[in-house]
Amino acid sequence: MLADKQEEFKRTxxxxxxxxxxxxxEQRNAVPALKNxxxxxxxxxxxAEFNMELMRPPTISQxxxxxxxxxxxxxxxxxxxxxxxxxxxxxxxxxGSSVPELKSRGFMKExxxxxxxxxxxxxxxxxxxxxxxxxxxxxxxxxxxIVPDVKGxxxxxxxxxxxGAVFFTLMIITAFYVxxxxxxxxxxxxxxxxxxxxxxxHEFKTPLATISLAVDALRxxxxxxxxxxxxxxxxxxxxxxxxxxxxVETILQAALMDRQEVQLNRVPLDVHILINEVLDNYxxxxxxxxxxxxxxxxxxxxxxxxxxxHFRNLVSNLVxxxxxxxxEDLMLKITTHSTTKNLIMRFEDNGIGMSKxxxxxxxxxxxxxxxxxxHNVKGFGLGLSYVKTIVDAxxxxxxxxxxxxxxxxxxxxxxxxxxxxxx
Numbered sequence: 001m002l003a004d005k006q007e008e009f010k011r012t013x014x015x016x017x018x019x020x021x022x023x024x025x026e027q028r029n030a031v032p033a034l035k036n037x038x039x040x041x042x043x044x045x046x047x048a049e050f051n052m053e054l055m056r057p058p059t060i061s062q063x064x065x066x067x068x069x070x071x072x073x074x075x076x077x078x079x080x081x082x083x084x085x086x087x088x089x090x091x092x093x094x095x096g097s098s099v100p101e102l103k104s105r106g107f108m109k110e111x112x113x114x115x116x117x118x119x120x121x122x123x124x125x126x127x128x129x130x131x132x133x134x135x136x137x138x139x140x141x142x143x144x145x146i147v148p149d150v151k152g153x154x155x156x157x158x159x160x161x162x163x164g165a166v167f168f169t170l171m172i173i174t175a176f177y178v179x180x181x182x183x184x185x186x187x188x189x190x191x192x193x194x195x196x197x198x199x200x201x202h203e204f205k206t207p208l209a210t211i212s213l214a215v216d217a218l219r220x221x222x223x224x225x226x227x228x229x230x231x232x233x234x235x236x237x238x239x240x241x242x243x244x245x246x247x248v249e250t251i252l253q254a255a256l257m258d259r260q261e262v263q264l265n266r267v268p269l270d271v272h273i274l275i276n277e278v279l280d281n282y283x284x285x286x287x288x289x290x291x292x293x294x295x296x297x298x299x300x301x302x303x304x305x306x307x308x309x310h311f312r313n314l315v316s317n318l319v320x321x322x323x324x325x326x327x328e329d330l331m332l333k334i335t336t337h338s339t340t341k342n343l344i345m346r347f348e349d350n351g352i353g354m355s356k357x358x359x360x361x362x363x364x365x366x367x368x369x370x371x372x373x374x375h376n377v378k379g380f381g382l383g384l385s386y387v388k389t390i391v392d393a394x395x396x397x398x399x400x401x402x403x404x405x406x407x408x409x410x411x412x413x414x415x416x417x418x419x420x421x422x423x
Contacts, residue, residue, distance in 0.1 A: 006150060009150065009153065010122075012080050013145070013147065016080045020069075020143075023072065024060055024069075024126065025126055027063065028059075064102070066102050069102065073087065087104075087145055088110045088111075089144060089145045090103035092141065092144060111146065113148075118149055118150060118151060119147060121146050122145040122146075123142055124142065124143040127140065200247075207240035208240075210236060210240045211237050211240050211241070214233040214240075215237070218230065264306070264307040264393055266306055267306075268304075268417045271302045271303070271311075271336065271343060272299070274311065275334060276295075277312070278315045278319060281316070289329070290328050290330070291329070291332060292332070293334065294332070295334055296333070297334070299338040300338050301338045301343070302338065304343055304394070304415065305416075305418075306394050307393075310390045313386070319332070321384065322349040322351060325349075325351045326350070327351065327352065329350075331350045333347075334348075341416060342413045343413075344411065344413055345413075345414070346409060346410070346411050347410045349407045352404070352407075353403050353404040353405050354402040354404060359401075362400060363384050363387075363388040394414055396414040398412050398413070399411050
């Protein structure tokens with residue numbers, strides 16, 4: 001593109017110089033035609049040589065000053081779209097002399113540079129038309145024109161083109177980036193959807209299979225006759241039914257969060273009492289992991305203004321998360337302390353921990369750390385997303401710290417209840 005612009009630039013300057021050269025020769029040659037000249041009767045010229053010398057037109061350097069020639073060149077270049085073009089020029093005699101007869105102020109300086117890469121030199125010979133009266137009568141002259149920094153001039157003329165090219169290139173790159181990002185998001189959503197469907201299928205299939213086995217057992221005559229066995233299998237059906245209802249509630253909560261329709265029925269809430277009640281419901285799960293809970297409920301003020309149901313689910317999800325993602329001999333440490341404005345809660349466990357990538361995505365909906373095809377950790381990937389939503393709804397903050405193989409710590413900061421704010 002730059003080479004093409006330079007060629008176009010050369011053609012334009014050549015055309016401008018030709019116009020100036022033609023104009024100069026026309027003005028220089030404004031003398032009577034010798035072939036048509038008639039002398040008075042009885043008058044004779046002293047000699048033919050004197051006649052020719054008398055009628056010889058002046059040279060360009062004799063006829064014009066350097067200022068006039070410079071103005072003519074500027075006007076012609078401006079007419080050809082080369083406004084404010086820097087140039088130097090000279091008129092050199094054709095008698096073999098290298099000394100210019102007429103030159104601009106900076107011509108010799110540019111000539112001495114001899115920079116053939118970054119500058120262009122144009123040569124225009126002043127020659128009369130073949131067969132004219134002035135042929136062999138006028139001294140040969142040549143006009144030199146030097147244009148420095150041709151590449152810079154060409155680039156300056158192309159700046160709008162370059163800006164446009166850069167702009168459209170950026171638009172294409174941006175469109176490509178947006179398209180690829182959309183495709184990657186679609187792929188990610190597809191993977192999340194498939195994982196969710198697989199998890200949901202497994203979570204519902206397990207209790208349904210258990211209920212089916214319990215129903216078959218209840219039809220057995222020996223079980224029908226044994227009241228204790230009847231109660232045992234009926235209890236299994238009831239527990240599995242509760243489990244399915246819990247899954248349904250989890251999915252419905254996710255749908256409500258997605259539509260941002262979480263409605264809080266906020267009341268003054270004693271968090272220490274709520275934590276103890278939640279832990280009572282996890283006695284069996286903790287026993288299965290040989291787990292222990294260390295409580296350090298040191299907050300002097302533990303009353304918040306919150307929704308009891310949602311906040312209970314929040315604490316339950318954090319405890320359930322610690323139990324699910326732990327090995328044997330689980331150690332769960334729950335501590336609280338209060339500041340003048342907030343209640344600080346910490347849930348610290350010695351579980352399997354999380355990688356840095358998992359920590360960044362842990363609060364995303366449906367996200368679960370990949371464990372291959374092993375389905376040893378149940379859930380839909382909605383628990384911590386729900387926790388984050390409820391914390392935000394209570395105008396609180398939550399952060400997580402985790403080291404893979406050592407455990408995780410969730411820290412919550414919830415505003416305390418103040419009567420003057422909630423009369």
